[in-house]
Amino acid sequence: MNMIVETKNVTKTFGMNGIAVEAVRGIDLQVREGEFVAIVGPSGSGKSSLLHLIGAMDHPTSGEVFFRERPLSRMNDGARTDLRAREIGFIFQTFNLLPMLNVFENVEVVMRFGGLAKRERIQRTESLLKTVGLAERMRHLPNRLSGGERQRVAVARALANQPALVLADEPTGNLDSTTGTGILELLREICNSRKQTVIMVTHDFRAASYADRVLVLRDGRIRGEAGLKGVTDTHKTLNQLLELELE
Amino acid sequence: MLLDLAWKNIWRRKLRSLLTILGVASAVQLYLMVHGVMGTYTGEINGQVNAFAGRIVIQQQVESGGGKSDLTSSTSSLMEETAEALLATGGIDRAASSALLFVPIARALMPYIPPAVVAVGLEPGHEAAYLGGLKAASGRLTLEEPDEVILGQGAAEYYRSENNGDPVGIRSTIPVGGRTLKVVGILGDAPQLFANAVIMPLPTAQAIFDRPGTVTSVILTVQNTGAVETVKSSIQAGFSGLTVSTQDDMLRSASSILDAMNSFMSIIETSILTVAVIVVMIVVIVSVMEARREIGTLRAVGAARWRIFTMVAGQSIVLSMMGTLVALPIALFFVQWGMSDYLSSVTGVLQVWWQILVTAVGVGLAASILPAWQAVRVDPLESLRYE
Ligand SMILES: Nc1ncnc2c1ncn2[C@@H]1O[C@H](COP(=O)(O)OP(=O)(O)OP(=O)(O)O)[C@@H](O)[C@H]1O
Numbered sequence: 001m002n003m004i005v006e007t008k009n010v011t012k013t014f015g016m017n018g019i020a021v022e023a024v025r026g027i028d029l030q031v032r033e034g035e036f037v038a039i040v041g042p043s044g045s046g047k048s049s050l051l052h053l054i055g056a057m058d059h060p061t062s063g064e065v066f067f068r069e070r071p072l073s074r075m076n077d078g079a080r081t082d083l084r085a086r087e088i089g090f091i092f093q094t095f096n097l098l099p100m101l102n103v104f105e106n107v108e109v110v111m112r113f114g115g116l117a118k119r120e121r122i123q124r125t126e127s128l129l130k131t132v133g134l135a136e137r138m139r140h141l142p143n144r145l146s147g148g149e150r151q152r153v154a155v156a157r158a159l160a161n162q163p164a165l166v167l168a169d170e171p172t173g174n175l176d177s178t179t180g181t182g183i184l185e186l187l188r189e190i191c192n193s194r195k196q197t198v199i200m201v202t203h204d205f206r207a208a209s210y211a212d213r214v215l216v217l218r219d220g221r222i223r224g225e226a227g228l229k230g231v232t233d234t235h236k237t238l239n240q241l242l243e244l245e246l247e
Numbered sequence: 248m249l250l251d252l253a254w255k256n257i258w259r260r261k262l263r264s265l266l267t268i269l270g271v272a273s274a275v276q277l278y279l280m281v282h283g284v285m286g287t288y289t290g291e292i293n294g295q296v297n298a299f300a301g302r303i304v305i306q307q308q309v310e311s312g313g314g315k316s317d318l319t320s321s322t323s324s325l326m327e328e329t330a331e332a333l334l335a336t337g338g339i340d341r342a343a344s345s346a347l348l349f350v351p352i353a354r355a356l357m358p359y360i361p362p363a364v365v366a367v368g369l370e371p372g373h374e375a376a377y378l379g380g381l382k383a384a385s386g387r388l389t390l391e392e393p394d395e396v397i398l399g400q401g402a403a404e405y406y407r408s409e410n411n412g413d414p415v416g417i418r419s420t421i422p423v424g425g426r427t428l429k430v431v432g433i434l435g436d437a438p439q440l441f442a443n444a445v446i447m448p449l450p451t452a453q454a455i456f457d458r459p460g461t462v463t464s465v466i467l468t469v470q471n472t473g474a475v476e477t478v479k480s481s482i483q484a485g486f487s488g489l490t491v492s493t494q495d496d497m498l499r500s501a502s503s504i505l506d507a508m509n510s511f512m513s514i515i516e517t518s519i520l521t522v523a524v525i526v527v528m529i530v531v532i533v534s535v536m537e538a539r540r541e542i543g544t545l546r547a548v549g550a551a552r553w554r555i556f557t558m559v560a561g562q563s564i565v566l567s568m569m570g571t572l573v574a575l576p577i578a579l580f581f582v583q584w585g586m587s588d589y590l591s592s593v594t595g596v597l598q599v600w601w602q603i604l605v606t607a608v609g610v611g612l613a614a615s616i617l618p619a620w621q622a623v624r625v626d627p628l629e630s631l632r633y634e
C-alpha cells in the first residue's frame with residue numbers, strides 16, 4: 001500500500017519571549033492511503049502542532065513531511081495552497097468558521113478553491129449538511145449555532161472537496177455521544193467506501209476505537225502504537241495504551 | 248473569486264462603510280465640478296476661437312506683448328481714422344468688417360472669461376463682422392435705428408431684473424447708461440463672448456460710454472480664407488503699434504492659457520483623488536487588520552493569494568464606486584441648478600461617464616494596493632493564533 005503521509009524526524013520548536021517550547025520532538029510517522037489513524041495524548045503533548053505540520057499549514061523546525069512522497073518543504077506557496085484546497089480537509093480544534101458567512105456559504109466557499117462548478121457546489125453542500133444534521137440551519141450565521149453545531153459545520157467543510165486526506169483535530173470534542181458517534185461513523189465510512197485517509201486527534205479513547213491504528217503522543221514524541229484492525233478486544237488494547245499515556 | 252466576501256465585509260461594518268462612501272462622494276463630487284469647470288472653460292475658449300475663422304482682429308498693441316490678447320479688451324484704444332484706414336485694406340470683405348467698441352457692463356467671475364455682460368458697438372450694416380455665422384433665436388440680427396439693440400441670451404437674462412423679472416424679448420426695452428434701447432433681436436446658442444453681448448450701433452455705444460472718436464478694435468473678414476496671412480502681413484507693414492490676431496494666433500494664445508489652467512487644475516484634481524484614495528485605503532487597511540484570522544482561515548482551507556487579493560481589491564473598488572454613485576447626482580445638481588452659468592450642462596458631465604467609471608475603479612485599485620499586499624501575506628497559521 002502507498003504512503004499518503006510520511007514524516008521523517010520532524011520537530012517543531014516555538015520560540016516565545018526567549019523561551020523555546022519544543023512542541024514536536026522528532027516524529028517518524030507513516031500513514032497509508034485509506035487508513036484511519038487516531039493520535040491520542042494529554043493536553044500540550046503536541047498533537048495539534050503535528051497535525052498543522054502534516055496539513056501544510058506550518059513549517060517544521062527540522063525534518064521533513066512528505067505528501068504522497070513529495071516533500072512539502074520543496075513546494076512553493078501555490079502548490080501548498082492547492083494541496084490544502086484539493087487534497088487535504090482540515091477540521092480545526094477551534095472550528096475556524098468564517099463569521100460573515102452562513103452555514104451553507106462556509107461549506108460552499110471551499111469548493112470554489114477545489115474548482116467545483118456552481119451547481120455541483122450547491123448540490124454537494126446541501127447533501128453534506130444533511131449528513132451532519134444541519135439541513136435546517138443552512139442560512140444561519142455561525143454565531144447563532146451551538147459549539148457542537150459549529151463543529152459539525154467544520155466537519156462538513158473539511159469533507160467538501162472529498163480530499164484524499166482528512167485531518168481532524170478533536171472532531172467530537174463538543175458533541176454529545178449520539179452526535180459524536182454519527183461523526184465518527186461518517187469518518188469511518190469515508191475511509192471504508194471512498195478510500196479517503198483520516199488522521200484524527202482525540203483524547204477520547206472511545207473515539208479512538210474507530211481507528212485502524214492508535215498512536216500515543218507525549219511530550220512531542222510517539223510513545224506507543226497499536227493496531228486495532230482485526231483486534232477483537234479493542235478495549236484491552238486501548239487500556240494498555242492508556243497506561244502508556246499516563247505513565 | 249471572493250467578491251461576495253468583499254461585499255459582506257462592507258456590509259458588516261455599516262456605519263464605517265457609509266462614512267467612507269460619503270467621504271469618497273464628497274471628493275469625487277469636487278473632482279467632477281473642477282472637471283466640469285475646466286470642460287466648460289475649454290469649450291468656451293475653443294468656441295470663441297472657432298467663431299473667428301477667416302477673420303482678423305486688430306487692437307492696439309498690448310503692453311506685455313505676450314500674445315495674450317483679450318478680444319473684448321476695452322483698454323485698447325484706436326482712433327477712428329486708423330480704423331477707417333484699416334477697413335480700406337485690400338482683400339477684405341468690407342460688408343463683413345467693422346470697427347468695434349467693447350465696454351464691459353458687468354465683470355466676469357473668472358479671469359480670461361469674457362465679461363459677464365459686455366456692450367458691443369458695431370457699425371450698422373456690418374453686423375456680420377461680429378455676428379457672422381450666428382443665428383437669431385428671435386427678431387433680426389441687424390441694427391437699423393440708433394436706439395436698437397441685439398442681446399445674447401446671457402445678456403437677456405441679465406436684464407431680466409430690470410424688466411420686473413419678466414423675460415426680456417424683442418420689443419422689450421432695456422436701460423443702458425441712461426438711455427433706453429429697444430431690443431430687436433435675441434441671439435441663438437452661442438459662445439459666451441456672444442451670449443453675453445449687448446450689441447448696439449457704434450455711435451450709440453460711443454455716446455453712452457463717452458468714447459467719442461475711438462474704438463477698441465477692428466474685425467476684418469478676408470475675402471479668401473487662404474489669404475489671411477497675406478492680409479495680416481500687409482497690415483503689419485502699413486501700421487505700427489497694432490496687435491493683429493488671426494484665428495491661428497488666437498488658437499495659440501488660447502492654448503497657452505488653457506495649458507496653464509489645465510496644469511493648475513490637474514494638481515487640484517490629483518489632490519482631490521489622493522484624498523479619496525487615502526480615505527478608502529485607511530478603511531480597507533483597518534478591515535484587513537481586523538480580519539487577519541479569517542484571512543488566515545481562508546488561506547488554510549485553500550484560498551490562493553489572488554483570491555484574497557480579489558476580496559480586498561473588490562472591497563476597495565466597491566467602496567469607491569458607491570462613493571462615486573452618490574457623488575454623481577450631487578455634482579449634477581450643482582451643475583444644473585447651482586452653477587449653470589459657469590459649468591457645462593448635465594449632458595457634459597454624463598458624456599464623460601466612462602471617465603468617471605475609470606476614475607472610480609482607479610481610486611479603488613490604488614487604495615487597495617497596500618491593504619491587499621498586507622492581506623495576501625497573511626499566513627495560514629494566523630488562523631490558529633487567536634482565541
Ligand atoms: N504558536 C505557538 N507558540 C508558542 N507555543 C506554542 C504554539 N503552539 C503551540 N505551542 C505550545 O506547544 C505545545 C503543544 O501544543 P499543541 O497545541 O500541539 O498541543 P495539543 O496536544 O494539541 O494540546 P490540546 O490537547 O490541549 O489541544 C504546548 O505547550 C503549546 O503551548
Ligand SMILES: [Mg+2]
Pocket residue numbers: 047048049093169
Ligand atoms: Mg490541540
